[in-house]
Amino acid sequence: MSFFFCLSFSLSHTHSELTEVVFVIQSQRISYHAQRAQQSREHLFHQAQTLNQDLPDVLFLHELSAYEGNWGILPALPRLAEDYCQSSLWVYFLEEETVIDLARLLQVLARFSSGREWFLGRALRDEAATIIHHYAFSEEPASFSYPDFAAGWALSCVLVKRLASYMKYEPPKSDFTIDLKHEIALYIWEEGRGPALTPVYHFCSELHGSPNTEHCASTVSSFLPSCGKPVAREDIFVAVKTCQKFHSDRVSVVKKTWAKDAALLEYYSDISDPAIPTVDLGVPNTERGHCAKTFAILRRFAWGGVTGAPWLLLVDDDTLISLNRLRRLLRCYNPGEAVSIGERYGYGLTNGGYSYLSGGAGMVFSRVTVSRILSSGCSCYSPDAPDDMVLGKCLSRLGLPVTHSPQFHQARPDDYPKELLVRQSPVSFHKHWNINPIAVYHQWLMDGREAFHHLLTRERKQEL
Known part of the structure; x- marks a missing residue:
């Protein structure tokens, strides 16, 4: 039976010592995220000084070792157990956006016996069985809970060991x-x-300073960071992968939804169709992976002279995306770096594997990244190899980071907890299966003014 452990008590002056807690910021290596992690660390240190306590251990996950796979948490546990849990009682994980009230957090942790195995966090639950969780607990999806990382989560060191x-x-x-x-x-x-x-009731994922968060030991600083003016429409070159059999249905959805927001867009198919129009790269269509097609697109972007845009967006023809939100997201990143952004997946992380960006959610690369990939000699082991995984392996071999953004989604809105989606300002979703893709776009990916204009247009059509 699930319950909020902390609902039944009021916080007192009883608290743990900061030296008993190791803080692990789930940081990422690219400069923007490293800077955000540093700001989070400084905020924790400032609070520790205010409380007249010794500075705690505040670790960056991406610095625990040279292995990028540490972002998967499990590969990092042996290091945490050996180097930090010998003298500490708790490991508390937080994201860059997590804002901690140290005094309150220490009071919360003091209510749990550190000699037991504890796994603490804000609970998320699935409303229905979902493919991204391999349809786990299909008979009763809500029976299993998992942590909302943005609210922070904690493991007792007994459990870590x-x-x-x-x-x-x-x-x-x-x-x-x-x-x-x-x-x-x-x-x-x-x-x-x-x-x-x-x-834990006191682990919150509401915005910092929101009403009714006085009880919270954690809140969130922002859901969509503000880094200045959005990148220009002309700075993003959009490549849509399609094939002849999907020209009439999938491509038509792209044109009815988000294509209008693209300044530079090309459709890549197995035939040249002037009605769309499409570009035939001379690569036959494959039923599974599309590695050969993707690498042909990379070469056209980098060497084909079709654009000088600093950013490349690669999407499938059944990807729904908000280019306006993507422009606001990309303003936080330096296109002069080797940047790769999307929904981060992993393969074999506990055995020296690698990260990659899930292709259906959309993959964004800086021109620097594309040039590094092509000049390195990275290539497909077969034309129908999974392009996203091949690119991930290339990036790993080159020592280039893969950056995760929770705003990209490989699946449909129904496959994610609604409380996550409403705060994320989603950038993308994938698949037209069992949904009305145009309705999904209007509900989840249109911003205020655009959504209002759409509603007004629809009402006028109904009046006519």
């Missing part, structure tokens, strides 16, 4: 990391042999 040892002989069953927070919870739960997530 046991998990670090357990991983040596029982790694995760799946090689793929798709939704990290759900897979972490599944691994810890161990089909009932380990602890389930204990929901």
Whole structure:
């Protein structure tokens, strides 16, 4: 039975010591995110000084080792157990946007016996069985809870040590990391042999300073960071991968929804269709992966002279995307760096694997990244290899970071908790299966003025 452990008590002056807690910021290597992580660390240090306590250990996840796979958390547990849990009682994970009230957090943690295995966080639950969670708990999806990373989450060091040892002989069953927070919870739960997530009322994912957050030990600084003026429409070159059999249905959806917001867009198909128009790259269509087509697009972008835009957006013909939100997101990144942004997945992370961007959610690359990939000799091992995974392996081999944005989505809105989506200002969704894609675009990807104009136009048509 799930419950809020902390609902039944009021916080007192009892608290843990800061030296008993190791803070791990789920940071990323690209400069913008590294800067955000540093700001978060400084905020924690400032509070510690205000409380007249020694500065705590505040670690950047991306700096725990040279291995990029540490973002999957589980690969980092042995290091945390060996180097930090020998003298500490808790490991508290937070995202760059998580705002901690240190005094209140210490009071919350003091209510839990650190000698037990605890897995604490704000609980998320699936309303229905979903493909991104491999249809787990299909008979009762809401029976399993997993942590909202933005609200922060904690593991007792007793649990961290046991998990670090357990991983040596029982790694995760799946090689793929798709939704990290759900897979972490599944691994810890161990089909009932380990602890389930204990929901904590004081771990909050509301915006910092919002009403009714006085009880919160954690809040969130922002859901869509503001970094100045959005990048220009002409700075993004959009490449849509399609094929002849989808020209009439999928491409028509693109044209009815988000294509109007693109200044530079080309459709790449297996035939030249002047009615769209499409570009035939001379690459036959494949039923599975589209590696050969993707690499042909990369070469056309970098060397074909069709554009000088600093950003390349690669999408499928059944990807729904908000280019206006993408422009606001990209203003935070330096196109002079080797930037790759999208929904980050992983393959074989507990065994020296690599990260990659899920193709259907949309993959964004700076021109610098594309040039580095092509000049390195990276290539497809077969024309129908999965392009997103091949690119991920290339980036790993080159030592280039893969940057995760929670605003990109490989699946449909129905496959994610609604409380996550409403605060994210989503950039993309993928798949037309069992949905009305145009209605999904209007509901989830249109901004205020655009949505109002659409509603007004629809009402006028109904009047006529």
